[in-house]
Amino acid sequence: MSDATERVRVKFGNWLPTAKGTLGGLTGIGWGMLLGGVMVMVVCLVVGWWAVGLVALLGGLLANLFFIIRWGDPIAGRTLAARIWDRHLAKKRTREGTNHYETGLFSALPDDALTALPGMLSDLDEITGTDGEGQEYVLLHHRKGSRNPLLAATFSCRPDGTDLLPQGQIDQQVVSFGGWITSLSRDTSIEGAVVVVDSALESIEPLIAKIDRDVSPHAPAAAQRQLREGARALSGMYSEVEVFASVVWNQNKVARNLDDAVANIAAKLPGHRDRLAMAGAGSPTVATSAELARAVRVAYRPDRAREFASDELADRPLMLQVTQAGPDTFDDSDRRVCYHDGVASMTAMMVAPPQMHITEQILDDLFRPNGAFLRKRGAVYYRPMAQGKAFKTVQKIGDNAVRGNTTITGRQDIAAGRRGKLASKVLDDLQGGASMVAFAVQVTVTFPATEQGLLDAETALKNLLEGAGDLAYRFVETDTAAGFHSTLPLGVLPWAYATAMQQVTDRTQ
Secondary structure, eight states, rough: OOOOHHHHHHOOOOOOOOOOOOOOTTTTTHHHHHHHHHHHHHHHHHTTHHHHHHHHHHHHHHHHHHHHOSSSSSSBOOOOHHHHHHHHHHHHHHTTTTTEESSSTTSSSSSSGGTTTGGGTTTEEEEEOOOTTSEEEEEEEEEHHHHOOOOOOOEEEOOOOSSSSOOOHHHHHHHHHHHHHHHEEEEOTTEEEEEEEEEEEEESHHHHHHHHHHHHHTTTTHHHHHHHHHTSSSOEEEEEEEEEEEEEEEHHHHHHSSSHHHHHHHHHHHHHHHHHHHOOOOOOOOOHHEEEEEEEHHHHTHHHHHHHHHHHHOOOOOOOOGOOOOOOOOEOOSSSSEEEEEEEEEEEEEEEOOOBBTTTTTHHHHHSSTTTTSSSEEEEEEEEOOHHHHHHHHHHHHHHHHHHHHHHOOOBHHHHHHHHHHHHHHHHHHHHOHHHHHHHHEEEEESSSSHHHHHHHHHHHHHHHHHTTOOEEEEEEHHHHHHHHHTTTTOOOOOGGGOOHHHHHHHOO
């Protein structure tokens, strides 16, 4: 192993699982519920309250069945309470008609927002200005729908790719990217960050047709022939990849009022640009409203990508604000699949990281363009932790590993022992000055809105996820609109929109 590779590995450490420790399949809360029910039953039997005692025991059992035990996959499975709550919300949205959205003249939208974004993005606002280096910026103001107003800056990155780069340069870029992630923890006003890789494999045929159409009839015959032959010698498909990195600040933690918060964030933008550039992002710039609008419109309707590219070549830039880039129609009344503008999409989320060392290639296939889909967006969410919270998290994981080191049958739990050793190593790293950042991954794929298209896309996506280092995942089954829109390059942080009930039903274990 080279020294450079070793430095990269030491820089990042390992995945650190955060699931609560269990004994015999039950968490500490679960055993408290069960033993509490048993103790109440014993007391009630002593005083002759048989019925109350049986109800107490049954209550302890049912509490575990509904709130503690995860049904299905031990990691990706969900509690009955979480599933029931999701079904309740889905039926409520169906009754209210909020799972179907339409824009245009015949919609119920106000005249000044006939093509507005749907759902949680309907209250998105734009704030423009110029930073200290004279570069224009657009901040997206998430005003409502979250517990605190958020301000997001989305950087449009232009990475060159790593296929032709020497390994030493790749290692240095990985280390620099880790430095950028680390910098998120040093700014206590940062709520999180999102890196979105939007990709597609496009046919070369439209480009050939455009070249044929644009060849000057007055050019020499030999030149016309060579141009046409050269176009047809190109590969049949080409990769279209766009990368966006969004940094999201909590407005109330930045400053007391919006104007001061915007000014403070504008002063921080050049630093993030420089760190992203060192991490291999090319020459990143804060994305304009039109750039974001283009990305959103292509997400809703992938075939618009060719039209936009042709317009740009013809010097006809898109004149559209991102807040007015909503879909013609959007329907997420079905489970797992949402339908929009003649196509369909589904989203899968990571629930536990791959149990292997981090390298720059571990999730490579997951983010590469894939011809099985019309469009694919991979989003990685980073949530920085304060140093004190990081220490408490690692100590808690270590304690859970110790308590769960022996199964209920008395056998040694090898996985728990491994988690304990990993927690000890991470604790040493933190004491040496390392930072901890929680992360998650979501992948949204778009495909033809047919039964065969759904089957092919579902199979291809499962293969990608299961090949990504044994990554544990599950599909977004209800409210698929939220999953779709959280992978757009608009700085949407899913945890900022989680309700109190969702947190209770999903985090009991």
